[in-house]
Amino acid sequence: MKKHNFSAGPSILPQEVLLKASHAVMDFNNEGLSLLEISHRSKAFVDVMENARALVLELLGLEGKGYKALFLQGGASTQFLMVAMNLLEKRAGYLNTGTWSKKAIKEAKMLDDIYEVASSESANFNYIPKGYDIPEDYDYFHCTSNNTIFGTQIKEFPNSPIPMVCDMSSDIFSRVLDFSKFDLIYAGAQKNMGPAGTTLVVIKEDILGKVSRKIPSIMDYKLHISNGSMYNTPPVFAVYTSMLTLEWIKSLGGIAAVEKLNEKKANVMYSEIDLNPLFKGFATKEDRSIMNATFTLENENLKETFETMLKEAGISGLNGHRSVGGYRASMYNALPIESVKTLVEVMSELESKA
Amino acid sequence: MKKHNFSAGPSILPQEVLLKASHAVMDFNNEGLSLLEISHRSKAFVDVMENARALVLELLGLEGKGYKALFLQGGASTQFLMVAMNLLEKRAGYLNTGTWSKKAIKEAKMLDDIYEVASSESANFNYIPKGYDIPEDYDYFHCTSNNTIFGTQIKEFPNSPIPMVCDMSSDIFSRVLDFSKFDLIYAGAQKNMGPAGTTLVVIKEDILGKVSRKIPSIMDYKLHISNGSMYNTPPVFAVYTSMLTLEWIKSLGGIAAVEKLNEKKANVMYSEIDLNPLFKGFATKEDRSIMNATFTLENENLKETFETMLKEAGISGLNGHRSVGGYRASMYNALPIESVKTLVEVMSELESKA
Numbered sequence: 001m002k003k004h005n006f007s008a009g010p011s012i013l014p015q016e017v018l019l020k021a022s023h024a025v026m027d028f029n030n031e032g033l034s035l036l037e038i039s040h041r042s043k044a045f046v047d048v049m050e051n052a053r054a055l056v057l058e059l060l061g062l063e064g065k066g067y068k069a070l071f072l073q074g075g076a077s078t079q080f081l082m083v084a085m086n087l088l089e090k091r092a093g094y095l096n097t098g099t100w101s102k103k104a105i106k107e108a109k110m111l112d113d114i115y116e117v118a119s120s121e122s123a124n125f126n127y128i129p130k131g132y133d134i135p136e137d138y139d140y141f142h143c144t145s146n147n148t149i150f151g152t153q154i155k156e157f158p159n160s161p162i163p164m165v166c167d168m169s170s171d172i173f174s175r176v177l178d179f180s181k182f183d184l185i186y187a188g189a190q191k192n193m194g195p196a197g198t199t200l201v202v203i204k205e206d207i208l209g210k211v212s213r214k215i216p217s218i219m220d221y222k223l224h225i226s227n228g229s230m231y232n233t234p235p236v237f238a239v240y241t242s243m244l245t246l247e248w249i250k251s252l253g254g255i256a257a258v259e260k261l262n263e264k265k266a267n268v269m270y271s272e273i274d275l276n277p278l279f280k281g282f283a284t285k286e287d288r289s290i291m292n293a294t295f296t297l298e299n300e301n302l303k304e305t306f307e308t309m310l311k312e313a314g315i316s317g318l319n320g321h322r323s324v325g326g327y328r329a330s331m332y333n334a335l336p337i338e339s340v341k342t343l344v345e346v347m348s349e350l351e352s353k354a
Numbered sequence: 355m356k357k358h359n360f361s362a363g364p365s366i367l368p369q370e371v372l373l374k375a376s377h378a379v380m381d382f383n384n385e386g387l388s389l390l391e392i393s394h395r396s397k398a399f400v401d402v403m404e405n406a407r408a409l410v411l412e413l414l415g416l417e418g419k420g421y422k423a424l425f426l427q428g429g430a431s432t433q434f435l436m437v438a439m440n441l442l443e444k445r446a447g448y449l450n451t452g453t454w455s456k457k458a459i460k461e462a463k464m465l466d467d468i469y470e471v472a473s474s475e476s477a478n479f480n481y482i483p484k485g486y487d488i489p490e491d492y493d494y495f496h497c498t499s500n501n502t503i504f505g506t507q508i509k510e511f512p513n514s515p516i517p518m519v520c521d522m523s524s525d526i527f528s529r530v531l532d533f534s535k536f537d538l539i540y541a542g543a544q545k546n547m548g549p550a551g552t553t554l555v556v557i558k559e560d561i562l563g564k565v566s567r568k569i570p571s572i573m574d575y576k577l578h579i580s581n582g583s584m585y586n587t588p589p590v591f592a593v594y595t596s597m598l599t600l601e602w603i604k605s606l607g608g609i610a611a612v613e614k615l616n617e618k619k620a621n622v623m624y625s626e627i628d629l630n631p632l633f634k635g636f637a638t639k640e641d642r643s644i645m646n647a648t649f650t651l652e653n654e655n656l657k658e659t660f661e662t663m664l665k666e667a668g669i670s671g672l673n674g675h676r677s678v679g680g681y682r683a684s685m686y687n688a689l690p691i692e693s694v695k696t697l698v699e700v701m702s703e704l705e706s707k708a
């Protein structure tokens with residue numbers, strides 16, 4: 001039986017994407033070779049890469065606006081460093097909204113001065129700070145759109161007077177935004193885009209080339225751009241599977257259509273959390289993530305019963321991160337609303353039992 | 355029809371590995387989830403990672419000798435930088451045997467002083483320099499065991515008085531060596547180990563921690579080791595498929611058994627190149643690679659006929675790299691001897707026609 005997969009990442013992918021990816025491992029394009037065995041310089045794969053890059057800009061509404069899309073390796077964690085290497089000359093401003101923001105700050109600090117424009121750390125990151133200033137003379141401003149661990153999400157982005165960089169690892173392609181407000185967006189694939197193993201970077205080209213440090217080749221966005229995202233061997237399978245997911249999003253009607261489904265799922269989920277007296281939401285209501293709902297079970301004695309019921313219902317990946325405890329329901333694009341309904345049923349069944 | 359795949363990388367993998375990998379994309383371990391959808395922190399995947407790391411040390415004969423195996427992202431090209439970041443304090447010696455050695459040198463030079471202990475560049479890298487000195491007071495010595503593009507291979511490694519680092523991207527697991535002579539070995543997976551998207555690094559732990567620079571987290575071997583090769587989300591699919599290939603090597607009887615098959619294939623290939631008057635080998639005989647045979651067709655007029663015949667025989671991936679021209683037959687572990695025999699038949703058929 002296929003499980004109800006609430007895993008925070010790597011996480012659920014559309015069934016049709018899995019089918020096509022599985023097939024390509026045996027025979028790609030009916031060419032008598034596996035996708036894993038072909039040269040990345042072959043026309044067949046170059047087409048995949050170009051199609052994937054173009055779909056990203058199309059879905060984000062960034063075509064013809066000076067942006068380039070790259071599929072790199074190393075995870076979002078590598079971007080914590082690359083962003084600073086490519087953009088940090090003197091000082092940058094970071095919004096600290098959780099574990100991942102903190103790691104981004106830590107990496108950038110190794111290169112130069114970092115200023116936290118605001119932080120919600122003293123409240124264990126259960127809200128998104130607002131009303132902070134972004135100094136005009138800094139190199140860039142960095143924020144995390146969705147805090148996977150804490151279940152908070154930025155709803156209104158600031159009007160940044162300097163280039164705005166955003167880690168969208170856990171909510172890319174999940175909601176409509178004016179993406180042209182951002183100068184650099186990055187996201188590990190393993191939530192809304194594909195398997196672990198590739199990282200999407202979308203860059204407004206004109207922000208590059210302004211720092212004085214020598215940038216190592218493999219860390220240099222410009223070099224990756226001039227090589228069509230193939231400076232070295234790309235992670236072929238992860239890029240192909242991401243392309244399939246991007247095609248799936250397009251076939252559903254693009255990000256706007258996907259967002260509607262995501263909002264429905266989040267509504268069902270948060271209604272239950274709020275109405276059911278056994279559960280309590282972790283994040284401040286106005287900052288709740290539509291991707292990751294974090295909540296706790298108030299009565300510890302019911303834990304075992306609840307977890308047995310989850311298991312029996314085929315629900316997996318619901319454990320909260322240790323920094324928050326409790327539960328986390330990750331509801332990425334590919335999660336069907338039926339899975340959320342199943343979870344909610346279990347929660348209300350627990351209430352009727354208790 | 356399955357093709358005869360001589361691609362230089364990404365390249366041929368064992369059919370049974372492809373079958374298992376393809377199945378895991380639909381359903382992993384019969385658990386009702388795809389391999390792509392499970393948490394990398396799940397027991398199922400942690401077991402995969404640990405098994406893969408252990409198999410590496412077992413196959414290389416490095417168990418209990420102070421080595422650790424890591425599966426990282428970023429390709430061998432990222433190792434060009436990471437090696438220098440982790441080991442280069444003042445000066446290092448590099449053997450320059452081709453395009454990849456040069457790139458390794460270029461990256462390391464960004465950090466500090468690099469000395470070429472020897473180079474075969476003036477002969478377009480058609481041989482391996484010998485009899486050079488490795489200065490005792492340098493931080494490390496770096497070499498490339500197999501030059502994928504030029505088809506040369508180091509047969510005898512020097513007795514290095516300083517830590518020896520080796521890029522084995524294109525001949526790892528293909529022949530028996532005293533691997534304990536090396537202090538750091540790295541290899542992109544996409545030749546003899548798996549799909550593109552992960553890089554194997556094998557490190558003797560006691561060479562780490564000796565440089566004064568601050569190493570960014572994602573570049574720090576020590577941090578990757580202390581996190582069991584999961585400092586951040588690993589490339590799950592590429593690691594799993596690599597593990598399957600390692601199991602396949604073990605099932606054949608380990609590297610010694612694989613080496614015998616590789617030697618047979620290389621003998622068949624080079625005999626034809628030498629005996630057939632239409633073809634000429636590129637590399638100096640004593641330095642010929644058993645992985646990549648580079649050769650040219652002497653009579654340009656036969657080019658079209660030859661390439662039509664190759665196509666008809668289902669032979670793919672034989673084009674030489676532009677820095678050498680002609681042809682390159684990559685004969686990695688998973689290439690059956692039947693493929694080499696088919697190629698050799700086409701070559702001798704061409705001779706009888708000419």
Ligand SMILES: Cc1ncc(COP(=O)(O)O)c(C=O)c1O
Nearest residue numbers: 075076077100148169188586587
């Ligand atoms: C918001 C966010 N940023 C960064 C990361 C780190 O990504 P990676 O493991 O690909 O380095 C994660 C991982 O969950 C994340 O959720």
Ligand SMILES: Cc1ncc(COP(=O)(O)O)c(C=O)c1O
Nearest residue numbers: 232233429430431454502523542
């Ligand atoms: C010997 C050698 N080193 C390094 C590389 C670069 O590897 P990657 O593309 O994974 O960075 C290659 C690629 O073919 C290679 O053959």
Ligand SMILES: [Mg+2]
Nearest residue numbers: 098099147149
């Ligand atoms: Mg977080």
Ligand SMILES: [Mg+2]
Nearest residue numbers: 273274276279
């Ligand atoms: Mg409640």
Ligand SMILES: [Mg+2]
Nearest residue numbers: 452453501503
């Ligand atoms: Mg080479």
Ligand SMILES: [Mg+2]
Nearest residue numbers: 627628630633
């Ligand atoms: Mg000859």
